[in-house]
Each structure stands twice: as C-alpha cells, then as structure tokens.
Amino acid sequence: xAEERSVKLYGTWSSPYVLRVKLALKIKGIEYDYFExxxxxxxxxxxxxxxVYKRVPVLVHNGLPISESSVILEYIDETWTDPPHLLPKxxxxxxxxxxxxxxxxxxxxxxxxxxxxxxxxxxxxxxVNEYWNKMDVAEELxxxxxxxxxxxxxKDTIKPGxxxxxxxxxxxxSDASEELFGFKPFIPERYPLLASWTKALSEVPxxxxxxxxxxxxxxxxxxxxxxxxxxxxxx
Numbered sequence: 001x002a003e004e005r006s007v008k009l010y011g012t013w014s015s016p017y018v019l020r021v022k023l024a025l026k027i028k029g030i031e032y033d034y035f036e037x038x039x040x041x042x043x044x045x046x047x048x049x050x051x052v053y054k055r056v057p058v059l060v061h062n063g064l065p066i067s068e069s070s071v072i073l074e075y076i077d078e079t080w081t082d083p084p085h086l087l088p089k090x091x092x093x094x095x096x097x098x099x100x101x102x103x104x105x106x107x108x109x110x111x112x113x114x115x116x117x118x119x120x121x122x123x124x125x126x127x128v129n130e131y132w133n134k135m136d137v138a139e140e141l142x143x144x145x146x147x148x149x150x151x152x153x154x155k156d157t158i159k160p161g162x163x164x165x166x167x168x169x170x171x172x173x174s175d176a177s178e179e180l181f182g183f184k185p186f187i188p189e190r191y192p193l194l195a196s197w198t199k200a201l202s203e204v205p206x207x208x209x210x211x212x213x214x215x216x217x218x219x220x221x222x223x224x225x226x227x228x229x230x231x232x233x234x235x
Contacts, residue, residue: 007032008060010046013212014220016169017069018057022210023165024076073162084159096145101166107134108170139191152200160201168201176217
C-alpha cells in the first residue's frame with residue numbers, strides 16, 4: 001500500500017523540464033522520491049512509464065505515470081489543491097499564463113544551445129536578432145497583461161506559480177551559458193521586467209534549493225560544445 005501512496009520523479013539533474021517539476025513539488029510542499037536517469041542507458045521503468053517519448057520528466061503518483069513537464073505542473077496543482085496555487089483561479093488569467101508560458105518555451109527552443117553552436121557567422125547574428133525581437137514582444141505585452149509594473153516580489157505566502165516556474169526553468173541558469181558563451185538572455189536596460197523578474201525568482205529559497213550547481217552546468221555545456229566543434233585536421 002505504501003507503494004500506491006508514493007510520489008516519484010524520474011529525471012536528470014541538468015534538465016530544465018525536470019527542474020520545473022522539482023520547483024512545483026518544492027513550492028507545494030510535496031514529498032517525493034527522486035530517481036536520476038542516465039539518458040544514454042534509460043531504465044526499463046522509464047521506458048515503461050513513458051513509452052511514447054521515452055524521456056524525462058515522469059511523475060509517478062499512486063502508481064500512475066504522468067509525462068510532459070507542463071502537464072505535470074497542472075496535474076500537481078489540480079491534485080494538491082491546498083495553497084499556494086500554481087495557476088490563477090480566474091479562467092482568463094489561467095489562459096494568459098498558459099499562453100505566455102508556451103510563447104517563452106517556443107522562443108527558448110528557437111534559440112536553443114544546439115542551434116547556436118551549429119550556426120556560424122551571420123547565421124548566429126540572425127538568430128540573436130530574432131531572439132531579441134521576440135523578447136521585445138514579451139517584455140512589452142507581459143507588462144501590459146500582468147501587474148508586474150514593479151519588480152516581482154516573492155515573500156511570505158507569495159510563491160512562484162506556473163508562469164514563474166516556466167520562465168525560471170528557461171533562463172534561471174543562464175549564468176552558466178553566459179560565462180561560457182558570453183550571451184546574456186536579458187539585458188536589464190532593454191528588458192527591465194524580465195531581468196528583474198528572473199532575479200527575484202533566483203532569490204526564492206525553494207528555487208535556490210533545487211537549482212543545479214553552476215560549475216556542473218558549465219562542465220556539461222563544455223562537453224556539449226565539444227560535440228559540435230569541427231574536428232582538427234589530421235597531420
């Protein structure tokens with residue numbers, strides 16, 4: 001019976017999608033068992049729990065698996081109904097949070113590390129300019145949509161929610177890539193809202209507790225970069 005009542009999370013430490021679920025569980029105060037997966041040698045349980053995509057994260061609650069990070073976040077919020085809530089109760093605001101979360105995710109995928117590492121010269125400039133243009137839209141319209149005219153504040157009973165979690169998972173650990181590649185996702189002068197919002201999230205105790213170590217992320221990024229660098233010509 002204990003097995004049926006357990007909450008388990010299958011993931012990898014460096015995954016931003018797994019980070020989302022860890023944040024949601026931590027913020028909601030849900031105890032769980034964590035299982036680190038080697039994606040080069042996936043466990044039979046992972047393949048069993050997520051036979052469609054065969055990837056992390058997978059949350060297993062009462063013996064039942066739930067896949068896809070955004071789906072898991074909503075499942076957590078709907079299952080553990082005590083506050084703090086991840087999504088607003090108002091249907092319109094819920095829809096807006098989901099919309100902007102999807103938009104930020106789309107931009108992040110467009111400007112993924114692998115795309116940048118594969119690009120050369122003018123291609124990189126084009127990708128960066130497109131990223132800035134899309135972030136200009138987010139800075140302006142999120143400011144109009146939500147009451148974030150001042151620096152977001154997470155204190156006392158005010159905890160990060162669904163959109164906060166998505167944003168932080170995408171750019172919260174960017175200081176590692178900034179140190180290695182020299183690219184900053186949000187220039188404070190150009191994006192005062194997004195930059196201050198991300199900084200405020202980074203200072204939340206629950207967020208600090210589950211954020212991967214910077215040195216480990218830098219080491220991983222170096223390894224990934226080496227995979228895409230052209231091989232030196234043989235003598």
